[in-house]
Amino acid sequence: MDTVARKVLIVDDNAGLRKLIRLTLKTAGFQLLEAENGDDALRMTKSHLPDFVLLDVMMPGSMDGYQVCSAIKNDPSLRHVRVFILSARAQQADLDAGRQAGADHYLVKPFSPVELLKLVQSYGR
Amino acid sequence: MSFRLKTVLGIALIEAALLLILVLSSLHELRHIGEEQLKQRALTTATLFATTTADAVLASDLASLESFVGEVLQNPGLVYARVSNKELTLAQDGDPAALQRTFVADTGFSTVQDGVYDAAAVIRIGDQTYGRVEIGLEIAHLQRELQRATRNFSGIALSELVLSALFSLALGSLLTTQLRSLIQGTKAVAEGRFGYQVRARGKDEIAQAVKAFNSMSTGLARLMDENAEQRHDLQATSDLLTGLVDNLQSGVLMVDKDGLVLHANAGFTSLFAVPPMVGDLKGRPFSQVVDAVIDHYAHPRAVRYQLEAILSQGEPVKNVLFELGDGRFVETDYTPLIAHGECYAHLWNQRDVTERVTAQRQVHERRRQLDTVFELSPDGFVYFDAEGSVTSVNPAFCSMTGLTLEQVIGIHRYQFFSMLRTNCGVTDVDDSPGYRVIRTTMPKPRVLSCNERSLRDDRGNSTELVMYFRDITHQRELDQMKSDFLATAAHELRTPLASVYGFAELLLQFDHDAETRRDMLETIHKQASYLVDMLNELLDLARIEARSGKDFEIRRQPLRPLLKDAIDGFLPEDGLRRIVADLPEMLPVVAADSTKLQQVLNNVLSNAFKYSPEGGDVHFSVTADDDAVRIAITDKGMGMTPEQVANVFERFYRADKSGAIPGSGLGMSLVREIISIHGWDIGIDSEPGRGTTVTIVIPLAGGMTERQRKVG
Numbered sequence: 001m002d003t004v005a006r007k008v009l010i011v012d013d014n015a016g017l018r019k020l021i022r023l024t025l026k027t028a029g030f031q032l033l034e035a036e037n038g039d040d041a042l043r044m045t046k047s048h049l050p051d052f053v054l055l056d057v058m059m060p061g062s063m064d065g066y067q068v069c070s071a072i073k074n075d076p077s078l079r080h081v082r083v084f085i086l087s088a089r090a091q092q093a094d095l096d097a098g099r100q101a102g103a104d105h106y107l108v109k110p111f112s113p114v115e116l117l118k119l120v121q122s123y124g125r
Numbered sequence: 126m127s128f129r130l131k132t133v134l135g136i137a138l139i140e141a142a143l144l145l146i147l148v149l150s151s152l153h154e155l156r157h158i159g160e161e162q163l164k165q166r167a168l169t170t171a172t173l174f175a176t177t178t179a180d181a182v183l184a185s186d187l188a189s190l191e192s193f194v195g196e197v198l199q200n201p202g203l204v205y206a207r208v209s210n211k212e213l214t215l216a217q218d219g220d221p222a223a224l225q226r227t228f229v230a231d232t233g234f235s236t237v238q239d240g241v242y243d244a245a246a247v248i249r250i251g252d253q254t255y256g257r258v259e260i261g262l263e264i265a266h267l268q269r270e271l272q273r274a275t276r277n278f279s280g281i282a283l284s285e286l287v288l289s290a291l292f293s294l295a296l297g298s299l300l301t302t303q304l305r306s307l308i309q310g311t312k313a314v315a316e317g318r319f320g321y322q323v324r325a326r327g328k329d330e331i332a333q334a335v336k337a338f339n340s341m342s343t344g345l346a347r348l349m350d351e352n353a354e355q356r357h358d359l360q361a362t363s364d365l366l367t368g369l370v371d372n373l374q375s376g377v378l379m380v381d382k383d384g385l386v387l388h389a390n391a392g393f394t395s396l397f398a399v400p401p402m403v404g405d406l407k408g409r410p411f412s413q414v415v416d417a418v419i420d421h422y423a424h425p426r427a428v429r430y431q432l433e434a435i436l437s438q439g440e441p442v443k444n445v446l447f448e449l450g451d452g453r454f455v456e457t458d459y460t461p462l463i464a465h466g467e468c469y470a471h472l473w474n475q476r477d478v479t480e481r482v483t484a485q486r487q488v489h490e491r492r493r494q495l496d497t498v499f500e501l502s503p504d505g506f507v508y509f510d511a512e513g514s515v516t517s518v519n520p521a522f523c524s525m526t527g528l529t530l531e532q533v534i535g536i537h538r539y540q541f542f543s544m545l546r547t548n549c550g551v552t553d554v555d556d557s558p559g560y561r562v563i564r565t566t567m568p569k570p571r572v573l574s575c576n577e578r579s580l581r582d583d584r585g586n587s588t589e590l591v592m593y594f595r596d597i598t599h600q601r602e603l604d605q606m607k608s609d610f611l612a613t614a615a616h617e618l619r620t621p622l623a624s625v626y627g628f629a630e631l632l633l634q635f636d637h638d639a640e641t642r643r644d645m646l647e648t649i650h651k652q653a654s655y656l657v658d659m660l661n662e663l664l665d666l667a668r669i670e671a672r673s674g675k676d677f678e679i680r681r682q683p684l685r686p687l688l689k690d691a692i693d694g695f696l697p698e699d700g701l702r703r704i705v706a707d708l709p710e711m712l713p714v715v716a717a718d719s720t721k722l723q724q725v726l727n728n729v730l731s732n733a734f735k736y737s738p739e740g741g742d743v744h745f746s747v748t749a750d751d752d753a754v755r756i757a758i759t760d761k762g763m764g765m766t767p768e769q770v771a772n773v774f775e776r777f778y779r780a781d782k783s784g785a786i787p788g789s790g791l792g793m794s795l796v797r798e799i800i801s802i803h804g805w806d807i808g809i810d811s812e813p814g815r816g817t818t819v820t821i822v823i824p825l826a827g828g829m830t831e832r833q834r835k836v837g
Contacts, residue, residue: 088620
């Protein structure tokens with residue numbers, strides 16, 4: 001069903017990064033949503049049911065990226081949502097935390113936008 | 126006076142006296158007897174003549190009378206005879222001279238004048254006296270006899286005297302000769318000629334005495350031989366001992382009970398570098414020796430006093446230590462030598478113990494140094510003895526663990542750690558090769574590294590153990606902070622880099638319209654320059670931290686121009702807003718690194734503008750009094766919450782996380798470092814929504830901190 005524009009929720013407190021991802025995915029025809037913190041991210045996920053959530057880890061607010069991921073994955077109604085963690089944190093511990101949280105993928109910044117695009121596009125085929 | 130003479134004189138005197146008495150009394154008796162006999166004879170003769178002539182006288186028979194006179198004259202010794210009647214001499218005859226003399230009757234020798242004893246008898250018949258006869262007896266004969274007797278007696282007495290004198294002389298000589306031999310012999314023995322024999326003559330008591338003397342002499346000779354042997358042995362022993370004493374390294378001085386030196390060995394004289402004069406010391410008074418050597422001591426008076434005290438006590442004393450003036454040390458023993466309850470000698474023994482004392486002092490000094498180190502060391506030490514029990518801990522250990530020496534002393538190694546665990550709330554033990562890291566919670570949360578070192582003896586047997594603890598809490602924190610810093614720094618770099626990398630890739634991979642393209646390129650540029658800034662600040666910060674401001678060029682200079690430059694040089698980003706400056710004309714001279722000050726002001730001003738995006742002027746006001754200069758930079762922007770104020774100086778802390786306000790988060794960290802190195806102060810006063818005032822306080826002369834003084 002690739003004709004239906006898929007929704008992507010971009011969660012990052014850095015505007016520049018959000019812009020990057022936006023510009024990367026817009027050309028591919030994705031519908032884009034943005035959030036700046038974990039609380040908003042979770043709320044918007046529940047309300048908009050995106051297909052993908054691109055999640056930064058370090059964010060202001062009461063929830064960090066791992067918590068948001070876990071929340072989404074533990075919610076039966078949201079389990080189908082693909083969560084990609086995009087983080088500047090590159091330690092093994094961080095990757096493990098990501099996996100534990102149930103992330104579908106862990107990307108380390110700086111990342112290749114093209115790769116991201118390919119990744120997103122590869123799902124749901 | 127000699128014995129002989131005495132004997133002789135004595136005997137002679139006694140004999141002479143007695144003989145004299147004998148002779149005199151004998152002669153006297155003889156004379157008396159002679160006299161009596163003469164008187165008797167005279168009387169008898171006269172009486173007989175008288176009787177004979179009585180008739181004739183009566184008859185006046187002259188012829189008969191003459192014949193009678195003639196007959197009577199025949200008697201020996203008759204010198205004359207005379208018969209007379211009452212009127213006249215009838216007949217007489219004899220010596221004419223005697224006849225001529227007037228007749229005086231003699232009564233004794235004493236009355237005889239003419240050598241004739243005149244006696245008379247009366248002629249009597251019946252009661253009638255008819256006449257008288259007179260005769261004279263010659264006494265010369267008698268006298269001659271007497272004289273002869275006297276001579277004889279005297280002669281005999283004299284000879285007797287002489288003979289007995291001679292005899293006693295001879296006897297005396299004999300006696301004295303024997304005695305003299307004995308005397309000679311005794312003298313000879315006294316001189317040492319033991320065994321001298323005197324010749325014994327005869328068997329009498331003298332001879333026996335001589336024999337006794339001889340056997341005594343022989344006995345003595347034997348004794349002397351034995352004595353000589355013993356003495357020889359003694360001498361040999363004495364030589365041995367003297368040799369021993371003289372070759373002892375320690376100095377020996379022996380003093381007799383009168384205080385005179387008996388012996389001083391070479392060790393003694395060499396101790397005081399007295400020239401070898403061992404022989405000369407003998408016989409000298411002890412006090413003299415003391416006087417000679419006392420000045421070698423470091424404290425002569427005290428030494429003298431002590432020596433006197435020792436002597437007066439009279440008890441054995443050992444190991445009295447004295448210091449010599451040249452830095453050497455001697456140890457002295459004193460022993461009074463007692464025999465039969467009496468002290469017969471004093472023995473002083475001196476040893477050079479400089480090496481030992483020096484070594485002891487060195488050890489002591491080293492000990493003291495080590496003890497000081499032990500006490501002062503910031504690392505905790507626990508010392509276990511050879512049995513494995515705690516014997517000592519240093520103060521650092523006690524403060525690290527909150528344990529006292531009393532609590533840990535005697536505890537065995539094997540129980541030590543569990544005790545530590547319990548008392549310090551050990552939460553974590555990390556065993557690495559060679560050491561162990563433990564986290565404690567009591568008395569304070571700490572990280573301690575624990576290490577052990579065995580002290581091995583010469584044979585490699587493990588004896589004692591030292592355990593030492595190092596408080597690496599701070600170090601760990603620093604490490605943690607550093608790695609956090611690096612991690613954070615690296616992390617912080619990733620995000621802008623993500624934009625640069627990402628947009629660059631997008632530009633390369635896809636076509637975009639001109640506007641989008643421009644937008645992307647601007648973003649790349651902005652993020653890249655932000656990266657550059659961040660990198661620069663990071664390096665600055667790192668350098669400042671590493672160098673601790675050593676490369677600061679702090680110079681005393683007028684403050685005003687520096688401030689003016691900062692204000693004038695600052696270009697707000699939008700170019701529209703201005704700094705409202707309030708600078709007094711007179712501002713003092715301060716010690717500052719002008720470049721770094723500019724950086725501080727720049728950063729603060731930059732923040733002031735950045736965090737008041739709505740607009741509004743930024744005020745720059747300066748006040749000065751005697752204590753300090755205060756620079757206050759005020760904005761009317763968004764302000765900060767108390768939490769933000771608390772963290773503003775933290776590295777990478779961003780008051781605004783959204784990225785809307787650019788900044789590395791390092792600006793204020795840098796400011797704080799620079800302020801701190803100058804010894805200044807900085808304060809933030811802020812209210813959310815109202816604005817922020819940053820105040821820099823520069824203390825003036827006297828208000829300089831240690832750091833500034835050091836750096837300046």
